Amino acid sequence: MAFSAITGQKQIKIRLAAEAQRRGSGAYMLTGPVGTGKRMLAEEFAKALMCSDAGADGACGVCSNCKYFENYTTPDVTRVYEPSETKNVKVDFIKDNVVAESYLKPQFARTKTFIIDFDYLGVESQNALLKSLEEPRKDVVFILTSSNTDAVLDTVMSRVTEIKLEPYSDDELIQIVRDNCPDLDDAKIKSAVYNSGRIPGKAISLAKEDSGISLRHEINSIMIAMPTSSYIDVLEDYVEVLTGFKDDAKIIASSILLFLDDAGRLINYPDCRKINNELDRDAIENFVAANKHITTLKLGRCTEAVNTFLRALEVNSNFDASASAMLLRIHEELKK
Structure with missing residues (x-):
């Protein structure tokens, strides 16, 4: 596989291919949320560094060094990923398998490469x-990767070249999901993408589990029921539903925002050709038609409630309390 086989991250792929051709020493830190493809890019970069005939698209894929890399038989590449028996990589492992090895010359390639996932390195291992x-x-x-640079020592960050992964476009995400789930229909692929928070790994997971559609329907059902719901419904039933998906808080928020966006579109343009929730279009159209008291101003205040919910979670506020506050504010705006 060359860089062109990886969807998205165009500028980063160009840069990494150029660095591989230059073959200089150094330390790079690929950063971005979990599931954005850091490890895939790191592996392809390492392969290009190993390659005897690397070009503008990275590794050639046919030379002996490429074959060694693909078969995990080269002594010139060391991978440090999640340990099997402990939470973090032990400092002695880093000293023996990275620090000591880094003083040895490569045996086959022109560079000796270390791929290290810093999400599994504690302070002591980083210092080593x-x-x-x-x-x-x-x-x-x-070649280092991190999904949380706040957990990386400043002394480490000052010694590396940080390369931040770019946001993926909708088309790129759809292509990534389609490549990984070729039997899935377009509607389910798009639903998974919309629920993914623009994280490819999450989109693939949602598509495979079909839980993205389930969560979106749950959220849409709650929003549609809001105008005729009681406070008890909100505080007991709806909060319980959201709590069941608390690990996907950003997806919950994005699903509510997509519903609000659809309602606003249908209020302003009843005949609009496209909305986010095409699978639930009839239900949302009926919601708008049955609730003439709901204005775009009210929807705007609901949107602010969702944004307040997200800000609260960023400072580690209690999920149930934050979700309750958001739903009560939305209920206040939408109730009859």
């Missing part, structure tokens, strides 16, 4: 790497 990152051999490259 500092000197190696600051003064690597001329034929040593470190």
